[in-house]
Amino acid sequence: MSANSPGLLIIERILRDRGSIWQQIVDERDLNRLSGQMLASSAVALAIYGAVLGFFNGPLMALTSAIKLPLLFLVTLAICLPTLYLFNLVFGARLSVKQAVALVMVAITVTAMLAVAFAPIALFFLITAPDYGFFKLLNVTILALSAIVGLRFLTSGMQVLHSHGLLSPARTPEPEPALVAVATPTPTETLPAEEKKPAVVGAPAANGDGATAPAAVPAAAPPPPVLVARSDERVWDPAQQRYKVARPTGVATERPASMTLLYIWILLFGFVGTQLAWTLRPFFGNPDSPFALFREIEGNFYAEIIRTIANL
Template sequence: MSGDRPSPLVIERILRDRQGVWQQIVADDDLNALTGRMLASSAVALACYGAVLGAFHGVLMALTSAVKLPLLFLITLAICLPTLYLFNLVFGARLSVRQSLALVMVAITVTSMLAVAFAPISLFFLITAPDYGFFKLLNVAILTLSAVVGLRFLTGGMQVLNAHGLLAPTVTAPPAVVAPPAAVAAPAAVPAPAVPAQPVPVGAVPAQAVAEPVAVAAPASANGTVTAAFPPGMVPPGHPGAARPWATPPMRRSEPEQRPASMTLLYVWILLFGFVGTQLAWTLRPFVGSPGENFALFRSIEGNFYAEILRTIGNLF
């Protein structure tokens, strides 16, 4: 396992050595330093992107957005992290609080770094096409795409933890039961080979000989063993009988490994994280600032985030 190696950017290690990061989280090795570096880098990246958002309205809005955007992600994490941790405990997972925090911080770090990578594109459209509706939808799309990529890292990390048994409860296997030795079957009598029939003149065979049953040779199977060809239910006592293909139950394919409940609840938690984050963003607005309104640190709470996005799309087209 690779430790927290010195690197100019923690995002470089996450992208280049993600397996090493997952292994460090699994081993719970020096997670305080790793989480601190991810927290610092995410705050700086989100502050830079928030400044680009607020620059549409002016300097004051750029400064306030540079503070409010990191707070948006950190407050959302503080609200939703206890739910994720308790979900894991209820369903038998063995994750600690530090492991859960480090896992979610990986997703937030990837999201923030990808968002700041889009900052030059957002700044370009701010300079060349300063349309409020288009600029707002562009940045909503950038943040949504960045969050989707970051959450994919979160699910990938949870799958690694699941492979190491940290999500499923440990189950003690029952002791193996030794089956008694099977009884040795008596060797079956092999019928004598048939003698080819010779033509016999009429009248040379006594009547008693004609009345007696004639032994018929049993056909040989493909592997050379001789099997008796008796009608169903007419096998004489002591004879092994013909092999029935349905006597042995067919072999079933091994059942696929069931996904632990923690993985299913992770997707529920991701939806919860998204709803809490969007509602909090609507509460902390403005981040961009309407061009026809004066500077305001906060706006009155009215409507909701999704209705505003649909209204903006309708006005744009």
């Protein structure tokens, strides 16, 4: 079965043949269908994993977590995507909205599928070690590791787009170099000083016995000039008797501003996502508290994680 077969799941295509995914995004070909497949797959996977999180408190919490976890990722994407797209335009990138959405959806799909792959492990610890603090820390670690792998796919995709010139401003074509005549040097033999005598073309030479020596061979005409492109980087290599292109050494390739911005945007995406998760809590449901669809907004996500680690 080929990577583009309709029977192949989108996550299998991303993992097995990600090159075709990047090329499809570069060509901006059928991105609506691709993004729709990734959206559906990631929503289902996140809903399954959210249900596992909520089962710690009961079926009702499992149902609400199955709704809130996909909502968490999609709302975070809706908040942060305009920043990524507009700042890329400011720095000269030529990404379209569809390309930006498809790139980020690849990262979310990989994150969601890795998270649902960890669901049996989380369910195992839920059954065998139902400790609220440990279960919460375990699942936060699973989601963090899955997100790191997913965002790694995002950076790989942006690097592919950079290699195709989509993260740099369009360049005006440079004029073709003019052709100039360059004389081709010819190697000469080194003779002793006493043998370097001018040859007389066509004149007979007499030896010591008075015999006439054969006429000297006419000297070869110099080779015609060669037309080459004028370039400051072409230099003559006397060792190899040919022109070579001199490449500058010690010049590092600069990272485009769009790639630097991407890493900043990833940090922003993480901060927005964690704060939104704190706003949409509970996902696990504290067994010491009654069921609630939302909690009061107090503290922050990072303070809660530090407090949970201290109480283990």
